[in-house]
Amino acid sequence: MEAAPRRDRHPLMNALLACGLAVLAGCSVAPLPELKPPVPETWRNAPAGVAPPSADLKGWWTALGDPALDALIDRALQNNLDVAQAAERLRAARTLNHHARDPYLPSLHGRTNDVIDPDTTASYFVVGFDAVWELPLFGAWQSSKRAAQGQENSAVAALRGAQVSLVAEVSRRWIELRTAQQQAQLLGGVRDALQEKLRLQQVRAQLKLVAPADIAKTQAELARSEAALTEPQQTIIACVQQLAVLMGQPEPDPAWLTPGPQPQLGAWQLTTAPADMLRARPEIASAEAEVLRAAGDLGMSRADIYPHIGLGASLQWSTNILSNYRAHTGEAISSFGPIIDVPLFDWGQRVAAAHAKDHQLKAAVYAYRQAVLQGVAEAETAMGDLEQSRAREDATQRASVALDGTIAALRKREELNLGSKLDVQDGLIENQRAQLELVSAIAARDLAYVSLYKALGGAPMSNPPLPSDAPVSDVPVAKGTD
Missing domain, CATH: 2.20.130 (S-adenosyl-L-methionine-dependent methyltransferases)
Structure with a gap:
């Protein structure tokens, strides 16, 4: 008669034991700090009337209107060796994360x-x-997963950072290459105009119509123009070599040396600048992953005390x-x-290790806040540069259009024998130099645009792809989980 009550106690005791183990397993988990980045609601250096919709950074470089650049970036994302290294490290971190427990x-x-x-x-x-x-008592189960997830998140941020830097660098080098090619052509035009001007002056000098000092001045200008031609040539050589490195190939493509149109934003203007764009910055994502990893390490150290x-x-x-x-x-x-x-004699050492991990977690939180502040500062600076470069491009564009009209007027006066060929050559030289200023202004605006989207965390795509054998869907944006 007394055996049945004893059998009834066993399920109750087992349930109590299971509950006790569950409580032990869940206690001492290091709380995750609440990360609220101090992102500004509005930008101080943004143009007036900028709306704050949701961020969309996919394919931002297509605004430059250069299909050759688009194809180049696609090649770089698949063949760049830095991206390939980051992808392999992500695969390694993901493999370890799957077996963290x-x-x-x-x-x-x-x-x-x-x-x-x-x-x-x-x-x-x-x-x-x-x-x-x-x-896995005293929070070890959750903490081990946090630490491993933090490592994977850090690898995801590193891959995203490698791709962001790659896209920005390819864009910069391509813009500089096309700009240097345009500058070389315009400087060649200035040199040719100066050569023609010198020839005309030498003819006039024989007729005693030009002073020798004027000829010497033109010769000096011609020499300076020939010297100026070396600078864009040096830029062209450097850019094609850097592009080859970014493409993961030993030699530049011969097609790159063929001059082409300069990428430019044209009528594009900044109309959206959401503050939450900064959350896509790899530096901020990496700092957030470090906080998660540090919290996991702290939990493991606390569990090691018991x-x-x-x-x-x-x-x-x-x-x-x-x-x-x-x-x-x-x-x-x-x-x-x-x-x-x-733990007996080394218990104090384990407690000290837990305290050290607590300080490291606080340091990781401070590093995250610093990353956000740095991102805000870079975005504000880049936004101001972009707006100022747009104003500069508009002004130089108006100056170039005005000089085009001047050249037409000088040619008409020459046809009517109201002006000389020397006046036309002087007008051509001035016009070519104005075109050089316009080319530089367009390049400055393009580069400011690239800098802005890099500062805003302009990832090459919403889910960065792993090169080679892994599809895009294999790389989700990892989140911290317990």
């Missing part, structure tokens, strides 16, 4: 051993299995393979019970 799963080991009896009268061959299950509790089982079978006094026999033995590892 494996140390807290039951493990089974099989082993053999050759044992000699201490009295040297017998030798035994032992075969056995050992099973150990360390219980006893490690687990369950163990063993099954061993031995056979006497050599004996001086008895026949060969075989025996089996098994065991099962709890395993408790209590």
